Amino acid sequence: MCGKTQDQANATEQDSAAVASEIGGSGTKPNPSSLAPVNLDHGDPTAYETYWSKVGERSTITFTGDQSLSYFANAKNLCWFLEPKLEEEIRRLHHVVGNAKVDDHFIIVGNGSSQLIQAALYAVSPSDQPQPTSVVSAAPYYSAYQEVADLLRSGLYKWGGDAYSFNKDEPYIEMVTSPNNPCGMTREPVVNRPQGKIIHDLAYYWPHYTPITSQVDYDIMLFTVSKCTGHAGSRIGWALVRDKDVARKMVDLMVISTIGVSKESQLRAAKILGVISDSCLLDKSPGLENFFEYAQHLMAARWEKLREIVKVNELFSLTEYPSEYCLFTKEFTEARPAFAWMSCKSDMEDIEKILRGHKILARGGKRFGSDPKYVRISMLSRDQEFNLFLERLSSIHGITSGN
Amino acid sequence: MCGKTQDQANATEQDSAAVASEIGGSGTKPNPSSLAPVNLDHGDPTAYETYWSKVGERSTITFTGDQSLSYFANAKNLCWFLEPKLEEEIRRLHHVVGNAKVDDHFIIVGNGSSQLIQAALYAVSPSDQPQPTSVVSAAPYYSAYQEVADLLRSGLYKWGGDAYSFNKDEPYIEMVTSPNNPCGMTREPVVNRPQGKIIHDLAYYWPHYTPITSQVDYDIMLFTVSKCTGHAGSRIGWALVRDKDVARKMVDLMVISTIGVSKESQLRAAKILGVISDSCLLDKSPGLENFFEYAQHLMAARWEKLREIVKVNELFSLTEYPSEYCLFTKEFTEARPAFAWMSCKSDMEDIEKILRGHKILARGGKRFGSDPKYVRISMLSRDQEFNLFLERLSSIHGITSGN
Structure with a gap:
């Protein structure tokens, strides 16, 4: 078990460094091109950068020496x-x-x-x-x-x-x-x-x-x-x-x-x-958009787009979530998770490999104690990467490893 | 050995919290009184705060949301x-x-x-x-x-x-x-x-x-x-x-x-x-005091005061350091360590206990794989605590546990 762990540790680091370098350089805004893989292996939550840039001064902090x-x-x-x-x-x-x-x-x-x-x-x-x-x-x-x-x-x-x-x-x-x-x-x-x-x-x-x-x-x-x-x-x-x-x-x-x-x-x-x-809190936030509402709309829109594409291409399927009453929003809503847990409809496929062949990096089901027919895809990337992911996913029409 | 480690871990935490609470509240400037112990168990390097407050804007950093x-x-x-x-x-x-x-x-x-x-x-x-x-x-x-x-x-x-x-x-x-x-x-x-x-x-x-x-x-x-x-x-x-x-x-x-x-x-x-x-670097630092010179003088002054007191009371002794040529300062100097490693001249004494009896908290030699006749004392506290330490040390005239 320990040897396995060591391998995994190495794999984690190598994956991290390798895929990170592929998303574009210095950890600042990436510049995905049609040649570079889009990395949705990690749940790097850069989706909220836009919200924070709009908040401005209110979220700024200064440290003296x-x-x-x-x-x-x-x-x-x-x-x-x-x-x-x-x-x-x-x-x-x-x-x-x-x-x-x-x-x-x-x-x-x-x-x-x-x-x-x-x-x-x-x-x-x-x-x-x-x-x-x-x-x-x-x-x-x-x-x-x-x-x-x-x-x-x-x-x-x-x-x-x-x-x-x-x-x-x-x-x-x-x-x-x-x-x-x-x-x-x-x-x-x-x-x-x-x-x-x-x-x-x-x-x-x-x-x-x-x-x-x-x-x-x-x-x-x-x-x-x-x-x-x-x-x-x-x-x-x-x-x-x-x-x-x-x-x-x-x-x-x-x-x-x-x-x-x-x-x-x-x-x-x-x-x-x-x-x-x-x-x-309305009285504390003149001009400040409710963060959870903002993020909920962002996630709901992403999930809607992803579900549409998955529905059309008929090769994959996504987890469905029940509608439940949320005590915070006072509404019935479905979950909009930070990761999509997607599977191949065909039982025999390695979906991580299929996606990798189409320049989408995600984490295969085996890492989660599950089946290679499953893959975990981050829903929290920046818009540019998320849209590139959708574009590439929608272009998959027949299942091949793409290698 | 593991049980021992666990005990030590507990001791560390309890010591930390306990002695910390004794040095005065919220981790900001302490207000040592004649009743509270002065805590020199940790090497908490607050001695340099004064330098950084003098540096001002140059060392300030701001983060946007x-x-x-x-x-x-x-x-x-x-x-x-x-x-x-x-x-x-x-x-x-x-x-x-x-x-x-x-x-x-x-x-x-x-x-x-x-x-x-x-x-x-x-x-x-x-x-x-x-x-x-x-x-x-x-x-x-x-x-x-x-x-x-x-x-x-x-x-x-x-x-x-x-x-x-x-x-x-x-x-x-x-x-x-x-x-x-x-x-x-x-x-x-x-x-x-x-x-x-x-x-x-x-x-x-x-x-x-x-x-x-x-x-x-x-x-x-x-x-x-x-x-x-x-x-x-x-x-x-x-x-x-x-x-x-x-x-x-x-x-x-x-x-x-x-x-x-x-x-x-x-x-x-x-x-x-x-x-x-x-x-x-002279050309980069108009008006900026050389940090290492500042800190070296601070440490040298503290060591000199400590050595004087130890010399007078004749109960303790301090490690001596050779004078060596420093490639950075281009001078022969002795070390001015961040900790004083002090011992009782009498072999049979537990110096940590003696100091504790005089409201000075320091770390006993056994924690360092050494003898209880040794103790480690931080030289990096704020001036107020350091001076209180000197005052209390100089008041010890005969060795008793003080309890």
């Missing part, structure tokens, strides 16, 4: 590297959106939710077991869970595979991703045995992606600025944690592995989350 | 999340100071050098060994090495203790810290067996702390903004890595554990490092 030198942000807090302003804005946003209960939870900030996954695994793994505790998730599952769980061949935990197959009478940890990455469906735990610890990854539980059907209240809930506002470059995630000992152990991991989290990113994230909350 | 949304910073680089401007300023600073060769090395940015230690251990650990590879360092060694090595009970590496005691005929990794944390001495590898990999931690190899006696050129060299400029809150470290495969594996770890490093911190660090380089 003598600011934030110290390791400490709030020495009185259990999470002593968490900026008080970020904590305040995280709590406010959850109150405004109504997606998660925060009043009885500790807030732990992390270098993206990736680090918080590791911190949560560390915190809930029993330390008295002879073997590492199994980490499971229902397939299709987020491809990073296996990478994180197996990265250092930990004696505390290891990847245990598809939660649907887990039937051992021993401690386990279940990652529950809802809405799910890659497929966008609402999820519940599937193992349901007495010795389990559950980590809820709620990165996509925001109104632009899915109807907010309840104010959830779990023991450990993970969120990230990346998918909420689009600021993936800031590497800010947060965990809402009910139990003080678990919260303390998560802080321990963060201290030993990185001695906390960038103060600049935290303060900027506080500013950005504040703008989003303000944008939802 | 639509900046740096993407995960990518430079898709063409092996380290694709490294901001090009930061890479440029790191290379420039090493050229200006002359402390390390950079032209034949890859630069990998990390969330502080803590993450780079983990990444380097991951990258150089052989993956084909039946047992985890031993990580060793010559005592007294930086207390975090053991914590990082044992944190997740990795099957790749584990803490192996004092390098002076390592005599196994098997692969090992030696951490060489020069100047050394805690004692400030120049260090070389001590094991010198054929199967070793060496990681050079050069966090303090800057002219304000030690004479720059050569332009070093090792396989893996770790640096951090925290100790160089004082911006610990930014969590930016960098590694200079000669071998491409090692560099790639370090990037792998960074991608899986945190998907890179805060763009805001990187861009601000680029700005700050740029100011420091400019401050060393």
Whole structure:
């Protein structure tokens, strides 16, 4: 398993660098041409750049040279590297959106939710077991869970595979991703045995992606600025944690592995989350478009275009989502996930390979513990790349590998 | 060993939160009173705040809301999340100071050098060994090495203790810290067996702390903004890595554990490092005080005051450093380390306990694989705390635990 993980780690990096270089240079605005592949492998959330450029001054932040030198942000807090302003804005946003209960939870900030996954695994793994505790998730599952769980061949935990197959009478940890990455469906735990610890990854539980059907209240809930506002470059995630000992152990991991989290990113994230909350409140937002409405319309329009093309060419199919009442928008809506989970109608095909042959890079189903007939496609690219993707997809008329 | 690590992790966090709360509140300017302990346990480098407040506008940076949304910073680089401007300023600073060769090395940015230690251990650990590879360092060694090595009970590496005691005929990794944390001495590898990999931690190899006696050129060299400029809150470290495969594996770890490093911190660090380089070049720095000269004078003055007090009370002793020619300042100077490594003249005393009894918090020798008669004291606090420390130290006339 470890060798496999190593291969995967290498593959991840090589893929990242390779495909990244193909989308166009320096990480600034790409210039897709008919020759370069369009890279929708990652969920790089650049779709929201236009919104933020329209917001202007309100979302600008300045740092003087003598600011934030110290390791400490709030020495009185259990999470002593968490900026008080970020904590305040995280709590406010959850109150405004109504997606998660925060009043009885500790807030732990992390270098993206990736680090918080590791911190949560560390915190809930029993330390008295002879073997590492199994980490499971229902397939299709987020491809990073296996990478994180197996990265250092930990004696505390290891990847245990598809939660649907887990039937051992021993401690386990279940990652529950809802809405799910890659497929966008609402999820519940599937193992349901007495010795389990559950980590809820709620990165996509925001109104632009899915109807907010309840104010959830779990023991450990993970969120990230990346998918909420689009600021993936800031590497800010947060965990809402009910139990003080678990919260303390998560802080321990963060201290030993990185001695906390960038103060600049935290303060900027506080500013950005504040703008989003303000944008939802009429009295605070003269001239400021409601971010979630903006993003919801953007995503709905993209999904509509994609569904039209898939319907016409008849080779592929997309996941369908039920219409549900959203407590935030007060409307019945369908999910508009950050990723499209697309499959070949023909069972025997490797859809990642087919798309690659048509210069569309996406992540194949096998990486998610699923079948090569599935592929995950980011819906969060810039307009230019998304339109190029649609153009290329619509040009596929017969299934060949294209190689 | 793992249980011990866990205890240490808890101790670290509890210490951090507890002592932090004692230094005065929210992480901003503390207000030490005669009742509160002065916390010199951490090397929190707030001593340089005054310099940065004098620099003013030149070190200010502004971010607009639509900046740096993407995960990518430079898709063409092996380290694709490294901001090009930061890479440029790191290379420039090493050229200006002359402390390390950079032209034949890859630069990998990390969330502080803590993450780079983990990444380097991951990258150089052989993956084909039946047992985890031993990580060793010559005592007294930086207390975090053991914590990082044992944190997740990795099957790749584990803490192996004092390098002076390592005599196994098997692969090992030696951490060489020069100047050394805690004692400030120049260090070389001590094991010198054929199967070793060496990681050079050069966090303090800057002219304000030690004479720059050569332009070093090792396989893996770790640096951090925290100790160089004082911006610990930014969590930016960098590694200079000669071998491409090692560099790639370090990037792998960074991608899986945190998907890179805060763009805001990187861009601000680029700005700050740029100011420091400019401050060393007369033509670029009208009105800008040479940072290293400023910091060197500050440290020299603090060391002089401390040595005077220690000389008078006759209970303690301090490490002595040889005078060496510094290629940067073109003068013979002694080291003025970021930590004082102080001992009791009486062999039987626990100096950490003695100081604690006089409301001075510092880190005892046992944490560094040394004797309780030693203690590490940060020399990088703000003036107010440093002066309070001197005042309290000078009031100790007879050794009692003070409890």
